[in-house]
Amino acid sequence: MKKIKLVSTLMVVGLLLLLSACGTSKTGSSEKKTLRVVTDAAYAPFEYQEKGKVVGFDVDFVNAVAKEAGYNVNIEHVGWDPIFVEIEKKTADFAVSAITITPERQQSYDFTVPYFLSKNEILVPKGSSIKSAKDLEGKKVAVQNGTTGQEVVEKLFGKNNPNIKKFKNNNLAILELKNGGADAVVADNTVIETYVKNNPKDNFEFIEDDTAFSKEFYGLLLPKDSKLKPELDKAVKTVIENGTYAKIYKKWFGVEPDTQTLKDQQ
Ligand code: ARG
Numbered sequence: 001m002k003k004i005k006l007v008s009t010l011m012v013v014g015l016l017l018l019l020s021a022c023g024t025s026k027t028g029s030s031e032k033k034t035l036r037v038v039t040d041a042a043y044a045p046f047e048y049q050e051k052g053k054v055v056g057f058d059v060d061f062v063n064a065v066a067k068e069a070g071y072n073v074n075i076e077h078v079g080w081d082p083i084f085v086e087i088e089k090k091t092a093d094f095a096v097s098a099i100t101i102t103p104e105r106q107q108s109y110d111f112t113v114p115y116f117l118s119k120n121e122i123l124v125p126k127g128s129s130i131k132s133a134k135d136l137e138g139k140k141v142a143v144q145n146g147t148t149g150q151e152v153v154e155k156l157f158g159k160n161n162p163n164i165k166k167f168k169n170n171n172l173a174i175l176e177l178k179n180g181g182a183d184a185v186v187a188d189n190t191v192i193e194t195y196v197k198n199n200p201k202d203n204f205e206f207i208e209d210d211t212a213f214s215k216e217f218y219g220l221l222l223p224k225d226s227k228l229k230p231e232l233d234k235a236v237k238t239v240i241e242n243g244t245y246a247k248i249y250k251k252w253f254g255v256e257p258d259t260q261t262l263k264d265q266q
Contacts (some may be wrong), residue, residue: 034072036091038086041077042169045194046098056187057252058096064244068235087223095221098189099147111219112232119191119218120152122207133212142173142182149186
């Protein structure tokens with residue numbers, strides 16, 4: 001009799017434990033906050049639209065970071081200039097868009113620790129006389145307005161030089177080159193090289209110039225003094241440290257990332 005009583009008590013205790021475990025896990029996940037993340041999904045392979053969905057390296061990366069930090073995310077394409085308005089007004093929690101960490105932007109916004117190494121590069125039709133950044137002088141160059149691509153060309157040409165043709169997104173800048181309205185495009189190396197590879201019929205090639213263009217690092221863009229920064233910093237570091245970053249990087253680029261350069265920059 002005693003034994004039966006003990007067994008049934010244990011069963012009740014076990015059942016209660018089980019129920020309470022279910023309870024916590026359930027409220028845990030339903031209480032996960034959803035963050036509003038904004039992007040300019042016209043920058044393959046980082047962010048672009050496929051069948052109405054925003055996809056790309058940045059999307060996979062942010063999903064991993066959010067999971068690590070315990071958030072759900074809703075990534076919405078709003079366009080490049082609107083990103084900065086949304087973050088300034090705090091209508092979005094953060095932005096991902098291959099955004100270079102620059103001292104000017106740091107005056108008005110916060111960034112997480114770096115997650116990607118980049119550099120500007122030149123896109124030209126094959127056989128172009130342009131072989132370096134210096135050769136761009138006197139030529140029409142298409143850039144995405146408000147990017148570091150525009151900045152580096154302004155450095156070469158002077159700020160309001162009419163040969164700098166500015167576009168709302170990078171795809172429009174490339175279209176201008178295709179249509180003969182520009183002699184070159186300057187944008188981030190990974191984007192340019194992906195375009196060349198995926199569009200062989202366009203007969204474009206890319207030109208690197210390490211003397212004219214310097215290293216840049218991407219960060220997630222946050223409102224100034226955002227409380228999310230420490231949490232996201234920690235999650236970015238973990239994702240880079242625990243191999244998740246390398247997995248995503250290999251999926252998109254087929255090679256191992258140089259995580260040491262990123263870590264050195266943290
Ligand atoms: N990395 C460059 C910058 O921050 C270009 C980024 C453009 N990104 C985009 N999704 N259109 O200025």
